[in-house]
Amino acid sequence: MIVLKATQDKVLSVLQSVAGIVERRHTLPILANVLIRKTGGQVQLTTSDLEIQIRTTAEMDGDAGNFTTTVGARKLIDILRTMPADQTVSLESSQNKLVLKGGKSRFTLQTLPAEDFPLVQEAASFGPKFSVPQKTLKDLLAQVSFAMAVHDIRYYLNGILFVAEGKQLSLVATDGHRLAFASATLDVEVPRQEVILPRKTVLEMQRLLSDAEGAIEMQFASNQAKFSFGGMEFVTKLVEGKFPDYNRVIPKNHKNQVTLGRAPLLASLQRTAILTSEKFKGVRLNLEPGTLRVASNNAEQEEAMDELDIDYGGDAIEIGFNVTYLIDALANMDQEMVKMELADSNSSALITNPEDANFKYVVMPMRI
Numbered sequence: 001m002i003v004l005k006a007t008q009d010k011v012l013s014v015l016q017s018v019a020g021i022v023e024r025r026h027t028l029p030i031l032a033n034v035l036i037r038k039t040g041g042q043v044q045l046t047t048s049d050l051e052i053q054i055r056t057t058a059e060m061d062g063d064a065g066n067f068t069t070t071v072g073a074r075k076l077i078d079i080l081r082t083m084p085a086d087q088t089v090s091l092e093s094s095q096n097k098l099v100l101k102g103g104k105s106r107f108t109l110q111t112l113p114a115e116d117f118p119l120v121q122e123a124a125s126f127g128p129k130f131s132v133p134q135k136t137l138k139d140l141l142a143q144v145s146f147a148m149a150v151h152d153i154r155y156y157l158n159g160i161l162f163v164a165e166g167k168q169l170s171l172v173a174t175d176g177h178r179l180a181f182a183s184a185t186l187d188v189e190v191p192r193q194e195v196i197l198p199r200k201t202v203l204e205m206q207r208l209l210s211d212a213e214g215a216i217e218m219q220f221a222s223n224q225a226k227f228s229f230g231g232m233e234f235v236t237k238l239v240e241g242k243f244p245d246y247n248r249v250i251p252k253n254h255k256n257q258v259t260l261g262r263a264p265l266l267a268s269l270q271r272t273a274i275l276t277s278e279k280f281k282g283v284r285l286n287l288e289p290g291t292l293r294v295a296s297n298n299a300e301q302e303e304a305m306d307e308l309d310i311d312y313g314g315d316a317i318e319i320g321f322n323v324t325y326l327i328d329a330l331a332n333m334d335q336e337m338v339k340m341e342l343a344d345s346n347s348s349a350l351i352t353n354p355e356d357a358n359f360k361y362v363v364m365p366m367r368i
Contacts, residue, residue, distance in 0.1 A: 003036060003069075004043045005061040005090040008102065012080045017232060018047045018054045019073045020204050028118065033070035035117045036091075038062065046119070047073060051237045052201055053120035054208075058231070062090075068114035071098050079107050120235050123221030130190045131215040132169060134229055138209040140171045143182040143359055145202055146328045149175035156241030158199045162220070165192040172246045178325045179249050181360040193220045196239035201225075208232065250360055251350045254341035256314035258287065259354055262338045265292075266330040268306040272296045273323040275304040282368045283323040287342065288316045296323070319345045320368030326351075329361045 004011065018034060026032055026049075035046040041062070046055045079100060083089060089102035093111075100107040141160070149157035152175065161172040167190075170183035197205075205227070209216065216229035220238075227234040272283050277298040286293040292310045297303045319342065329351055330338065341350040351361040 001065065001067060001093045002062045003038050003067055003091045003093055003098070005088065006058075007085070008080055008083045008087045008089050009085040010058070010060070011089055012077065014043075014045060014056060014058045015073065015077055015080070017056050017208060018045050019077055020207055021049045021052050021054060021200070022047050022073045023049060024074055030070060030112050030116050030118070032072055032074065033112055033117070034073040034076070035070050035114055035119075036068065037114070038065075038067040040064070040066070046117070048118060048120055049200075050118060050120070051198065052204065053235045054204075055233045056231055067093060069093065069098065069111045070114055070117050071109050071111050075109060076100065120237075122226070122235060123224040126219035126221045126224075126226060127193050128190055129217050129219050130164065130169075130186055130188050131217045132184060132186060134209050134214050134216045135211045136184050137216050138206065138211065140169070140182045140184055141202060141206050141209070142332060144171045144173040144180035145206065146332055147173040147175060147178050147180035147361075148199055148202065150199070152176070154241075156196055156239050156243055159196045159239045160202050161194065161196050161243045161246070162218075162225075163192070163194050164190045164218075164220070166190070172243070174244065174246070174249070177322065177364050178329075179246060179362040180329070181246060181250065181362075183358045194243075195220045195225055196241065196243055197225060197236065198239050201234075201236040205234070208234070249348075249362055251341065251343065251348055251362065254343045254347070254350060256287070256312075256317060256342045257339060258292070258310055258312040258314070258342075259337050259339045260292070260308065260310045262330055262333055262336060264308055265338065266327065268294050268308055269323055269327050269330070272304045272306050273327065275302050276323055281322045281324050282320050282366055283326075284318060284320050284368050286316075286318050287312060287314070289313050314342075315344075317342055317345055319349070320366045321349070321363060322366055325363045329363070333359075 037044040043060045044057045083102045092099045098109045163170045167186045172181050219226045272294045276296045283296045292308045294306045339352045339354045348364045353359045
């Protein structure tokens with residue numbers, strides 16, 4: 001039976017859209033497979049890692065009738081990648097195996113029974129659906145995801161907090177040393193919902209979301225989130241735990257403010273960072289009326305010093321930061337100017353976009 005028949009580029013793009021979460025080595029061998037379910041002319045592909053499940057449906061040629069099986073996802077992708085994009089390829093079933101044919105090539109692949117594939121049990125009740133344009137969510141994720149923790153024992157920091165309330169969707173990420181906040185307006189009013197999406201889910205969403213027209217629908221349950229966009233359905237477990245109160249972390253009314261060019265500041269920090277040591281990424285910022293000096297040194301007693309002319313008339317402040325935290329934030333912004341607000345050398349700094357009040361970045365100082 002011909003399960004599916006289409007051009008290489010079509011089959012490959014559908015497979016790649018679901019295969020990002022598939023681990024090559026897994027305690028359950030079947031989780032390295034993709035579940036293929038053919039119903040008439042529609043082929044549905046599903047992958048899972050027990051925490052996240054991604055499903056997509058595509059129209060493809062093939063024999064009439066229904067059929068389900070599972071086959072190694074990565075192997076299938078690796079083989080397809082070696083074939084020309086415009087070549088017609090087919091998957092045929094024969095005696096518990098799948099045969100992939102394209103041109104004069106044929107590959108016989110082992111399958112595992114579809115009934116053994118562990119599907120994620122969907123939550124019984126989800127909150128109300130709401131949607132934002134895909135590009136909006138993609139931009140929000142880009143603005144905060146770099147501040148997520150990696151393998152922190154405070155597991156609730158290894159992800160992003162989603163807060164939907166009224167007509168606002170806010171995303172927050174923090175690793176305890178810095179915090180990024182971004183928000184967007186929704187089309188509909190929603191009751192307050194607060195969930196933490198795991199890091200792997202966030203990275204996968206960033207890979208899948210496009211800048212194209214089209215909305216992404218979201219629904220949250222107590223332990224699960226569900227996203228639907230572009231013919232795909234994405235279900236993920238949530239991180240349990242209490243996220244820190246981000247409103248308390250964001251400084252209010254810092255009396256010293258400076259607005260300066262984002263690109264010159266980023267370039268200055270990148271230059272100065274060259275002479276910081278691997279372990280100790282500290283730079284000193286000296287803020288004085290009219291001037292910002294950026295300086296660093298290392299164990300070899302090498303020093304870097306850079307100076308920027310700025311429009312500033314506040315207090316003289318010397319403050320130390322982990323330069324990586326500043327570079328990450330500035331590199332993930334795209335506007336021309338940034339605004340920095342400071343109180344003194346011991347208080348966290350607030351970096352914002354003067355043109356957009358919906359983005360805030362807080363970074364803790366470090367002793368240098």
